[in-house]
Amino acid sequence: MYIPPPLSVRRNKLSIENFSVESLAQRFGTPIYVYSENRIRENFQRLKNAFQKYYPNFEILYAVKANNNPAIAKILADEGSGMDVCNPAEIWLSRHLGMPKSKTLYTGNYCTDEELAYGAKYCDRINLDDIALLPRLLKFGKPKVLSFRINPKIGKGSVKTNVFAGPEAKFGIPIEKAMQAYAAAKKAGIKRFGMHMMTGSCVLEPDYFEKITGILLDEAGRIARRLKIKFEFIDIGGGFGIPYRPEEKPLDIEKTAQLVTKIFREKCHQFKLGNVTLMVEPGRYFVGDAGVLIGTVHMIKESYQRFAGVDVTINHLVRPKMYGAYHHIVVANKFRKPAKYPINICGSICDSGDILAKVRPLPKLARGDLLAICNAGAYGFSMSSQYNSRPRAREVLINDSRATIIREAEKIEDLFLRCKPTL
Numbered sequence: 001m002y003i004p005p006p007l008s009v010r011r012n013k014l015s016i017e018n019f020s021v022e023s024l025a026q027r028f029g030t031p032i033y034v035y036s037e038n039r040i041r042e043n044f045q046r047l048k049n050a051f052q053k054y055y056p057n058f059e060i061l062y063a064v065k066a067n068n069n070p071a072i073a074k075i076l077a078d079e080g081s082g083m084d085v086c087n088p089a090e091i092w093l094s095r096h097l098g099m100p101k102s103k104t105l106y107t108g109n110y111c112t113d114e115e116l117a118y119g120a121k122y123c124d125r126i127n128l129d130d131i132a133l134l135p136r137l138l139k140f141g142k143p144k145v146l147s148f149r150i151n152p153k154i155g156k157g158s159v160k161t162n163v164f165a166g167p168e169a170k171f172g173i174p175i176e177k178a179m180q181a182y183a184a185a186k187k188a189g190i191k192r193f194g195m196h197m198m199t200g201s202c203v204l205e206p207d208y209f210e211k212i213t214g215i216l217l218d219e220a221g222r223i224a225r226r227l228k229i230k231f232e233f234i235d236i237g238g239g240f241g242i243p244y245r246p247e248e249k250p251l252d253i254e255k256t257a258q259l260v261t262k263i264f265r266e267k268c269h270q271f272k273l274g275n276v277t278l279m280v281e282p283g284r285y286f287v288g289d290a291g292v293l294i295g296t297v298h299m300i301k302e303s304y305q306r307f308a309g310v311d312v313t314i315n316h317l318v319r320p321k322m323y324g325a326y327h328h329i330v331v332a333n334k335f336r337k338p339a340k341y342p343i344n345i346c347g348s349i350c351d352s353g354d355i356l357a358k359v360r361p362l363p364k365l366a367r368g369d370l371l372a373i374c375n376a377g378a379y380g381f382s383m384s385s386q387y388n389s390r391p392r393a394r395e396v397l398i399n400d401s402r403a404t405i406i407r408e409a410e411k412i413e414d415l416f417l418r419c420k421p422t423l
């Protein structure tokens, strides 16, 4: 019986902290996203402690795009995280959460002038995705600290279409042109520098992080030496993976931290880079396994195959359609029953890809059963849409014995709120 966090069995019921999944469904209705505050804090602390003990000059930015609910971002801010923000909306959110300008890093890509101006106004640290953005940014003033996003020509993703660096990626400055970028920035009078990359997505192998850190530091070393500039931070990005499938092992964060900080230290020493801040910007690692999407089975259909219709659709969780992603499903009211009845789990959207799980062995399903769709905390709600005129789901945050609605479900009227003429 595989029950991933934050689910556990309490008083013989499948639960999230002190609440049974059944009681949550009864109280808040379905579909609902439920997040465990304790799990988010544990995930943050685990990563922070692992790195900080080997390399105290360590900074974490939460990648808000993984889950932009203000209550979730606030938990991470309370833990001491800064914020990786990628557009004016995320900058706006960080400001409204009281995040100091000095604790954000604005990493846009293919930015408009309006976006650059907003970033320049509200963030001390700007990370540019292309050299051509430099003169455009400078129209709005010099940032306190300037960084470039470097594409080190390798990338890795659990899903083919989710690779953030490498020869085919739209992101970053090719590593061969990094020197040119920093030379231009120095010539423009910039005095404080950082360096950044974001290469992987949901990576579970510690040595991958070691490898990319080594590549980036070699380049930082060459640049610092040739241009006589000093790097204040080097940001190795996010991409720290979580297991989605029962057979996958969690990322060994201790080993990752050990390998990364060792090579980071060695290279800093080799190139006399000084005491540079090592920075990371995870999203999924903090919130991915803290969230569960709960839905109700409302019909069973015997067609050429068996289908269970649930009130969760791909407008709530698009990852299965978009990436062919696997999300483990536990049947909350039958979690002890053997999973030996293969069935397709589908939503009610008029889209052939509205399948959350294909031919998945589960306990025999019936109308009224409750499904807990696991690992839905990252890129779940944040990628949800109103496709097929479907309102987005409610979000609930659990902290021990407290359950709080942190985003109301949309209503039908909300779908047409900004239409003209008003309905």
Ligand SMILES: Cc1ncc(COP(=O)(O)O)c(C=O)c1O
Binding pocket: 063, 065, 066, 084, 107, 164, 198, 200, 201, 202, 237, 238, 239, 240, 281, 282, 283, 284, 285, 378
């Ligand atoms: C620039 C940047 N940083 C950080 C992240 C977070 O990635 P993850 O959630 O895989 O840690 C992303 C994800 O798209 C990103 O684009």
